[in-house]
Amino acid sequence: MASELEPEVQAIDRSLLECSAEEIAGKWLQATDLTREVYQHLAHYVPKIYCRGPNPLPQKEDMLAQHVLLGPMEWYLCGEDPAFGFPKLEQANKPSHLCGRVFKVGEPTYSCRDCAVDPTCVLCMECFLGSIHRDHRYRMTTSGGGGFCDCGDTEAWKEGPYCQKHELNTSEIEEEEDPLVHLSEDVIARTYNIFAIMFRYAVEILTWEKESELPADLEMVEKSDTYYCMLFNDEVHTYEQVIYTLQKAVNCTQKEAIGFATTVDRDGRRSVRYGDFQYCEQAKSVIVRNTSRQTKPLKVQVMHSSIVAHQNFGLKLLSWLGSIIGYSDGLRRILCQVGLQEGPDGENSSLVDRLMLSDSKLWKGARSVYHQLFMSSLLMDLKYKKLFAVRFAKNYERLQSDYVTDDHDREFSVADLSVQIFTVPSLARMLITEENLMSIIIKTFMDHLRHRDAHGRFQFERYTALQAFKFRRVQSLILDLKYVLISKPTEWSDELRQKFLEGFDAFLELLKCMQGMDPITRQVGQHIEMEPEWEAAFTLQMKLTHVISMMQDWCASDEKVLIEAYKKCLAVLMQCHGGYTDGEQPITLSICGHSVETIRYCVSQEKVSIHLPVSRLLAGLHVLLSKSEVAYKFPELLPLSELSPPMLIEHPLRCLVLCAQVHAGMWRRNGFSLVNQIYYYHNVKCRREMFDKDIVMLQTGVSMMDPNHFLMIMLSRFELYQIFSTPDYGKRFSSEITHKDVVQQNNTLIEEMLYLIIMLVGERFSPGVGQVNATDEIKREIIHQLSIKPMAHSELVKSLPEDVSPFFHRKPGLTGRGMYELKPECAKEFNLYFYHFSRAEQSKAEEAQRKMKRQNREDTALPPPVLPPFCPLFASLVNILQSDVMLCIMGTILQWAVEHNGYAWSESMLQRVLHLIGMALQEEKQHLENVTEEHVVTFTFTQKISKPGEAPKNSPSILAMLETLQNAPYLEVHKDMIRWILKTFNAVKKMRESSPTSPVTETEGTIMEESSRDKDKAERKRKAEIARLRREKIMAQMSEMQRHFIDENKELFQQTLELDASTSAVLDNSPVVSDMTLTALGPTQTQVPEQRQFVTCILCQEEQEVKVESRAMVLAAFVQRSTVLSKNRSKFIQDPEKYDPLFMHPDLSCGTHTSSCGHIMHAHCWQRYFDSVQAKEQRRQQRLRLHTSYDVENGEFLCPLCECLSNTVIPLLLPPRNIFNNRLNFSDQPNLTQWIRTISQQIKALQFLRKEESTPNNGSTKNSENMDELQLPEGFRPDFHPKNPYSESIKEMLTTFGTATYKVGLKVHPNEEDPRVPIMCWGSCAYTIQSIERILSDEDKPLFGPLPCRLDDCLRSLTRFAAAHWTVASLSVVQGHFCKLFASLVPNDSHEELPCILDIDMFHLLVGLVLAFPALQCQDFSGISLGTGDLHIFHLVTMAHIIQILLTSCTEENGMDQENPTCEEESAVLALYKTLHQYTGSALKEMPSGWHLWRSVRAGVTPFLKCSALFFHYLNGVPSPPDIQVPGTSHFEHLCNYLSLPNNLICLFQENSEIMNSLIESWCHNSEVKRYLEGERDAIRYPRESNKLINLPEDYSSLINQASNFSCPKSGGDKSRAPTLCLVCGSLLCSQSYCCQTELEGEDVGACTAHTYSCGSGVGIFLRVRECQVLFLAGKTKGCFYSPPYLDDYGETDQGLRRGNPLHLCKERFKKIQKLWHQHSVTEEIGHAQEANQTLVGIDWQHL
DSSP, rough: OOGGGGGHHHHHHHHHTOOOOOHHHHHHHHSSSSSHHHHHHHHHHHHHHSOOOOOOOOOHHHHHIIIIHHHHHHHHHHSSOOOHHHHHHHHSSSOOOOOOBOTEEEEOOEEEEETTTSTTOEEEHHHHHHSGGGSOEEEEOOOOOOOBOOOOOTTTTTSSOOOOOGGGGGOOOOTTTOOOSSHHHHHHHHHHHHHHHHHHHHHHHTOOHHHHOOOOOGGSSOOOOOEEEEOOSSSSEEEEEEEEEEEEEEOEEEHHHHHHHHHHHHHHHEEEOOOOOOHHHHHHHHHHHHHHTTTSOEEEEEEEHHHHHHHHHHHHHHHHHHHGGOHHHHHHHHHHHHHHSTTTTTTTTTTHHHHHHHHGSSSSHHHHHHHHHHHTTTTHHHHHHHHHHHHHHTTEEEEEEHHHOSSSSSGGGGGHHHHHHHHHHHHHHHHHHOOOOHHHHHHHHHHHHBBTTTTTTTTTOOHHHHHHHHHHHHHHHHHHHHHHSOOOOOOOHHHHHHHHHHHHHHHHHHHHHHHHHHHHHOOOOOOOOSOOOOOOHHHHHHHHHHHHHHHHHHHHOOOHHHHHHHHHHHHHHHTTTTTTTTTEEEEEEETTTTTEEEOOOEEEESSSSSOOHHHHHHHHHHHHHTTTTTTHOOOSSSSSGGGOOOHHHHHHHHHHHHHHHHHHHTGGGHHHHHHHHHHHHHSSTTTGTTHHHHHHHHHHHHSSSSSHHHHHHHHHHOOOOOHHHHHHHHHHHHHHHHHHHHHHHHHHHHHHHHHHHHHHHOEEEEEEBOOOHHHHHHHEEEEEEETTTOOHHHHHHTTTTTGGGGOOOOOEEEEOOOEEOOOGGGGGGGGGGEEEOOOOHHHHHHHHHHHHHHHOOOOOOOOOOOOBBBOOGGGGGGGGGSHHHHHHHHHHHHHHHHTTSSSOOHHHHHHHHHHHHHHHHHHHHHHHTTTTOOOOOOHHHHHHHHHHTTTTTTTOOHHHHHHHTTTOGGGGGGGHHHHHHHHHHHHHHHHHOOOOOHHHHHHHHHHHHHHHHHHHHHHHHHHHHHHHHHHHHHHHHHHHHHHHHHTHHHHHHHHHHHHHHHHOOOOOTTTTHHSSOOOOSSOOOOOOOOOOOOOOEETOOEEEOOOOOOOOOOEEEEEEEEOOOOOOOOOSEEEEEOOOOSSSTTTOOSEEEEEEEEEEEEEHHHHHHHHHHHHHHHHHHHHHHOOSOOOGGTTEEEEETOOEEEEEEEEEOOOOHHHHOOSSSOOOOOOOOHHHHHHHHHHHHHHHHHHHSOOOOOOOHHHHHHHHHHHOTTTBBBBBBOOSSSHHHHHHHHHHHHHHHHHHHHHOOOOOTOOOOHHHHHHHHHHHHHHHHHHHHHOOOOOOOOOHHHHHHHHHHHHHHHHHHGSSSSHHHHHHHHHHHHHSSSTTTOOOOOOGGSSSSSHHHHHHHHTTTTHHTTOOOSSOOHHHHHHHHHHHHHHHHHHHHHHHHOOOOOOOOOOOOSSSSHHHHHHHHHHHHHHHHHHHHHEEEHHHHEEEEEEEEHHHHHHHHHHHHHHOOOOOOOOGGGGSSSOOHHHHHHTOOOOTTTHHHHTTTTHHHHHHHHHHHHHHHHHTTTTSSSOSSSSSOOOOOOOOSHHHHHHHHHTTTOBTTTTTOBBOEEEEETTTTTTTTEEGGGGGGGGEETTTOOOHHHHHHHHTEEEEEEEEETTTTEEEETTTTTTEEEESSSSTTTTTTTTSSSOOOOOOEEEHHHHHHHHHTTOOOOOHHHHHHHOOGGGGGGGGGGGG
């Protein structure tokens, strides 16, 4: 390092290194004015150490600072060598029982849903694992950084506050002993001195605002002219803007600019230029000019280097102080004292205050350093935590105002510390009583919302982005209020009462400003022009919802407070309604002899507002009076008699009428803003403090007034008074006004009003209104949610109010993801008119419930459920059901239904009336059941509905009308309900009369009912019978027609049967095959009659037979590079242009896999389709630059039928061997030895001729001599070139697919002449077969079981293609490949450098040899058949593979010492092993038992045999023997028979011993084999283990923890923001960030994309740890998210970790992902996902 620096810097270094910390400390100990000494030391040395050049060298600076600056302080503090001093302090110190670990960004934190006092109480991973909470219902989240662990804080946990580690420290806590007693006097004095000086220095320099001069006591004598141009972070400008600007301003490269921007974002500032003032000033002006166009400019300062140096050291000092106080609580106490000591300037002059108040002027890095220090000092010391809390509360207003104007995020503001202070219950109470904290927070909040209208209500400007931003800041105050209120006090002191009520006053002021805000008036005539602002008001309401609920909880916990609060709230409501009757004329309403005074008010004409928080708060408090029984204990203290019910109900009623009118379509012209407001009013987020409380308020009102009066006021507000008060108004109305809209509107309003009455009487499940508890309320919510449909846990929780999730955690039955279903016994509690149903939910629920009843064969009535009794305060509510006006309304509507033609009425209106009648009967029944002796039941509904109307009209009684309606044909649906009502009526009547007198009337009723029911049943039966006969008749007709059709088109059907037989892979049913053994290759190969194959093109629907000379038919296919089988991912092809892929290494490090969706097209149809796709792509590029899910430039397209991603096509062919193999077959075929000799001679001859061609011809004589020397083998004609049997179109397709495989497999440009093309085709065929064999073995499926037809077609076409491809390649090239491949097994002189037998994958070799052999055989006319060649090649390769296995088999003894070999296989294999032993010069390990050897040979060779069986099956078309098609046993013998091998494979060696021995000897003598046996290199063992994805931990939190410890490899120890785990190899990567981008093929890509190229040849499967998402990537433009394999206890995934439930690994899901990977379907999965979801296409996958 030193050599690169200039000599002067080295000199400085030397002088600095010669400083002795001990001496300096000694000097300080003697000093009289310590401050001056220390300051001089700093003034002299800091600028020499820090900021010596344009780029910081943090390691060197830290080392020097420790040596020269911090070292002396440590010596001074300890009075001896700190290496001994600090450990001594640590021993004397008692370890803290608080954990206090400060969280880093992304670290996992755990909270306990059962024991945490509030959600902000969290534990770090270590404490959590050692605590009792790990078995509770915990919740995990990842920290945003900045909080700390609450372990050991008894106020934070209801139980288990300590983990095992911290529990040990609690044993000897004496109450609040002073930690200073453990320190000696002089240590205290020295510490105090040094802390005071250093803390003051740090605060002074960090809050220093001048840019070019230092504080006087730090000025240097000689000052250099070196400045920094310092760029500061803000949250307005994007990364891109900053990078672009920097490139222009300080002309750096993009890489450097990215580095600058990353540091600025991380630390809050970075110097971007170093030099003299002028030079830096110029950069500053460019930056300011460039960024001030749209927004405010970036903040840039030109600062003198010495100031920057001191500031950097100041930060270093603060972190040093933080680490020093870790040694001892005493030191911590001293630092707190120093920090909070008032300075000379009085108020706000302590160091801590100065730092807090200048928080918004500091940069990010400085803020986080001092916040950390506060947390580790002030917040860890219980005594000073209180003092600090007081300082914080005193400065609260200023801190918040600073934060609101500051543009940094909340987590970088000191205001964020409120969560650490306000959530501690004891501190919060203390601050409320001593500092009046509640009032301060609310006042601060009100000050920020200054806009009011004439009535003093809030008024919001347009909700622009900036408004929203400011408003979000202001809302953090509400959050603070929530923290303060989080835990209710258990005992109240008088001061607390007084201060809480003061706070409550302030809160009422706030609500008063919200009462009636955003009023709206109905638009008539034309549509509203500009949507009014509504979001801000609702945002405020939503944020306050919680606080309002908490306020009510606090009030409920003390009776005195509750009474006071109730009075205050009522008073404020009176003020709001001061002008209740102003300007609104009074009117009198009368119906049925009742009359009431009210005011004239029309919702549809006047202003109305949806915001009524004061009324709603009063409603909440009123319920609490009832719940806590205060109303009955101290009625004299309550102003209940002063309440004016009409005033209480007025506004909530208007609000509900507004909803009804919106629903009736009267407010359509008011646009969407109103619709949205109504939506939120009912939405689960707001309804508790809005809609629900309005209902309660009306219930309160009704329970205090005459129900008749209430109903009349309600009719008037609904604007329906006319209809019900004037007789026959309905008839006149419908005849006069034919305007359909108005009729429709009125009907809806009547329905809504009836619905409201149902709600008022039926909603008694809030504790306090009805006699229920909170659990009943939630149970009811859940029943009604589940009656809509079965739901997953998360969906259910979303539809419940927020704080109820703890109430149910039954595990669901697992159906996919866990669904909760409704128990049948809960169905009777279902209420169709449940008040939290939206319209859609109501109809869904009704449908579902009726369906269930039908399935259970019950009648489909949905009667009202039995309800719990009301609390006494609300008891009079039920009388509304039997009030005269109500009966009048019911009667009128039933009357309309009876004379159904004359009136405008609707069925749902009737349904609601029936429901109300049902409710009244249920109510009366209950009254009668619970009646005591002396009480008289005053609820006499049954009597009232039996009485007919008064004299003049004599309208029939309600009961009579119901009986009429029971038989009305137009009311089919409601019959069951009416029948239920009549039945209940009779039951009630019986109870009333309970003496057996006068049973006459009743029996009549029942008889009538019975008979009608029987009639009904008979009718239904008759209808069902008719329907059944009709169905049978139709079925008979259809089958007759079918038979007829088949007879006419017989030949068609035969043909399809043939076709089926030919296409299915298994031909067991064909008679030819059944009786003989099936052999797949060799001269004895089973001959299968040629099957004709007909296929249909999916594009033109034309059918065609596959023939050699016809036009080509092709399959859509996808070729990709693959490392799925790889045993060595680190291999990398350096130069693909020169790489020779002829031999595949057994580690299969990278293969080429081909898959197909199996859809067939004509080649020319495909060509036309592909051209159109290309043309479309060019047009699209000109129009808009979006990616598609396929990349046309790389030849990709989607299969036209199934949209499966494809990039080439495979031609369909007949079995090619039958076409080439049409010579005479002589019966005497040569054996292996003869055949090898013949082939070797032919190869020699060929090579000789090649040489001849290549050497220049110098005279014919020489040539002829040479010819004589060369004895051409008998019948071999090297000058013969076979004719290509294929049609032009097929030849073209053979070339197309071959080139595609070559291009993709080697990542090179297409070149059909390249000699490597045939090798790549054979390789792809071999690799694809191997990967399918692996999948089948892993899943224990039989080799020839029922393969999916797309796989079967793909393998067949691929194998036949590979076998036919030589016909379009150059003959000499293919022959050359054959010679070279053959030479690797049978050595010959001309081929040197061939890989040794250990480094060849034998199956690839077999495929290559078999498929290249026809190129040689076609010139051999001696009568050796192609089959013989296949057989001998196969035997030869199999033997080589056995030798491979024996050489690499490991000799672990399985404790099965079977000395004497029992069967021939074992003795044979032992003999072979001896031979090997002899040839390898005894380097082979000692001989294991024969049993063990045979076992390893058999296991090792099986995968090879299985692959070969697949290969020859598809090559020669011989059907597979039925024995191999069944799962279960190992099919070794059957495989050997099918492949014409002896069952004892070692016989091969014995039969051909003469030539084999020499071959084995040549294989063993290779130097690589020797190196392997001597242990100098590795080799692959057989059978190869199948690759799996990595093992994931069972519990997700351990993954999060692993990821939170992972820091970005590039940016020195910084935590990675999006740590991502590769599931293939287990590497952790830093994804989606600028720091880890690398260049790949000339493009910047993120870490994951780069990793896919090295690990998965472009395909990757990742788990994004913080989001719990699986990410699939393929190439640079393709990717998608996939559901993760982790589920919570409810069987759901939690993408984004939003819910934070504990997650556990689901093996099935993980297997599914693994299967996708094994099947090479990741790319296809991405293609489908991107087609289905267009947003995925727009993501820049390459940056992940």
